[in-house]
Amino acid sequence: MPAKTVNDIVALCKRRGFIFTGSEIYGGLGGAYDYGPYGVELMKNIRNAWWNAMIYSRNDIEGLDAALISNRLLWKYSGHEGCFSDPLVECKKCGARMRQDKMKDPTKCDNCGSTEITAPREYQLMMGLSIGAIADGEINAYLRPETATTTYVNFKNVLDAKPHKLPFGIAQIGKAFRNEISPRGFVFRMREFEQAEMQYFINPKDDEKYYEYWKATRLGWWVNVLGIPQEKLRFLPHVKLAHYAKAAVDIEYAFPDGFDEVEGVHNRQDFDLGSHTKDQDSFKLSAKVLDNKDSTTKLSYSDAQTGENFIPYVIETAMGVNRAMLAVMIEAYNEEDLGEGKSRIVLKLKPWLSPVKAAVIPLVRNVPELVDLSNQIVEDLRKLNIGRIELENSGNIGKNYRRHDEIGTPVCITVDHQTLEDGTVTLRHRDTMEQERIKTTDVVKKVLEIINQ
Numbered sequence: 001m002p003a004k005t006v007n008d009i010v011a012l013c014k015r016r017g018f019i020f021t022g023s024e025i026y027g028g029l030g031g032a033y034d035y036g037p038y039g040v041e042l043m044k045n046i047r048n049a050w051w052n053a054m055i056y057s058r059n060d061i062e063g064l065d066a067a068l069i070s071n072r073l074l075w076k077y078s079g080h081e082g083c084f085s086d087p088l089v090e091c092k093k094c095g096a097r098m099r100q101d102k103m104k105d106p107t108k109c110d111n112c113g114s115t116e117i118t119a120p121r122e123y124q125l126m127m128g129l130s131i132g133a134i135a136d137g138e139i140n141a142y143l144r145p146e147t148a149t150t151t152y153v154n155f156k157n158v159l160d161a162k163p164h165k166l167p168f169g170i171a172q173i174g175k176a177f178r179n180e181i182s183p184r185g186f187v188f189r190m191r192e193f194e195q196a197e198m199q200y201f202i203n204p205k206d207d208e209k210y211y212e213y214w215k216a217t218r219l220g221w222w223v224n225v226l227g228i229p230q231e232k233l234r235f236l237p238h239v240k241l242a243h244y245a246k247a248a249v250d251i252e253y254a255f256p257d258g259f260d261e262v263e264g265v266h267n268r269q270d271f272d273l274g275s276h277t278k279d280q281d282s283f284k285l286s287a288k289v290l291d292n293k294d295s296t297t298k299l300s301y302s303d304a305q306t307g308e309n310f311i312p313y314v315i316e317t318a319m320g321v322n323r324a325m326l327a328v329m330i331e332a333y334n335e336e337d338l339g340e341g342k343s344r345i346v347l348k349l350k351p352w353l354s355p356v357k358a359a360v361i362p363l364v365r366n367v368p369e370l371v372d373l374s375n376q377i378v379e380d381l382r383k384l385n386i387g388r389i390e391l392e393n394s395g396n397i398g399k400n401y402r403r404h405d406e407i408g409t410p411v412c413i414t415v416d417h418q419t420l421e422d423g424t425v426t427l428r429h430r431d432t433m434e435q436e437r438i439k440t441t442d443v444v445k446k447v448l449e450i451i452n453q
């Protein structure tokens, strides 16, 4: 059974080194978390799965890694500087601050139920920077609040370097920063987080087809690649659309506290390239954009067949990597009753997602023959290049199994005195706790089979 509360995951994350509170020894900083030894591995595996699906398995999407700090003008013309703000209200009774658009009932405090709520105030969600030799405090750059805009302004660079016909996409994974009013839900809403976003550039006449295509493709990825059960996911179409959007939908996951967004799919029309292009007046734009006299580059596409030159539409897929990891951990979390008052916590991750792929354990610690042989197995497994392989030389087999169950290691290989006599080791399976005796020479093949399940 998956985790019943997010607190189960918070405790596991801290105990086993997945996620720590940022700046913890100084009391923390709201909305910032540090990823520990196993968290970085799980995040990397999720990122790789996304990159594999979005880039390596296709011919039509290119990768990009743009800077986190960017020229103010990017965010002026994207519309973020002027209006990337959420209406903020405050409860006069308990002092809780809330985003009005996220309140259960906008007339009542989410925290104490009081109806004494202040009028909404606008709030700047971007983090401004003052950079350069003379940092006089004036904001002249921003930390990006999304990867998307830094992709749009590279549209021409990418297309010149790697010509494509429409449709084609540009994908990015990277950090985004938002001055969120009330970070909450552990890593669900942070001030620094990671996005995996793809912008698919299309001929406007194909927008509905590709919007539906990407909705289905992305939902399929959550189910088939990450292994989230279909019934724990749903689409929530936006009723109130952003001014530039023609259609938008959230992919929601059933978190312990209810369904909430993990990814968005948006038809952004020609708003983005239209906002940042030079010579806006020479194009017939569908979206309303700010008048831009600063851009130095036309962000249009020339169709060689029809001779048409136009601003493509964008279908965007925007996933939060931290939320994906949280959902994966909630699904994988199991608390099992082993009888006789004993229980265990086990993360039943898909083996390829596991932070540690296999652990090799000498039954008795510091016995040179056992440790040497264990090291040899570790070296052989490392040659597979499948991720992290750990040697556990602590001599407490019960503790080792418990730790590896909790971090989701699919197999443990135990080397004991019998190994020295008959060349066999114990292979212990995480999910069933079954143990089998196999030949040392079969370990590599067997582990590979398990990881590729």
Ligand code: ATP
Binding pocket: 146, 178, 180, 187, 188, 189, 190, 191, 192, 193, 194, 195, 261, 262, 263, 264, 318, 319, 320, 321, 322, 323
């Ligand atoms: P929300 O409505 O939850 O504020 P959003 O609609 O503003 O999110 P997008 O701008 O579409 O989010 O970003 C894409 C994805 O990035 C979201 O689906 C979510 O998974 C993730 N995300 C957005 N804001 C945060 C945050 N503050 N902390 C962690 N992940 C986030």
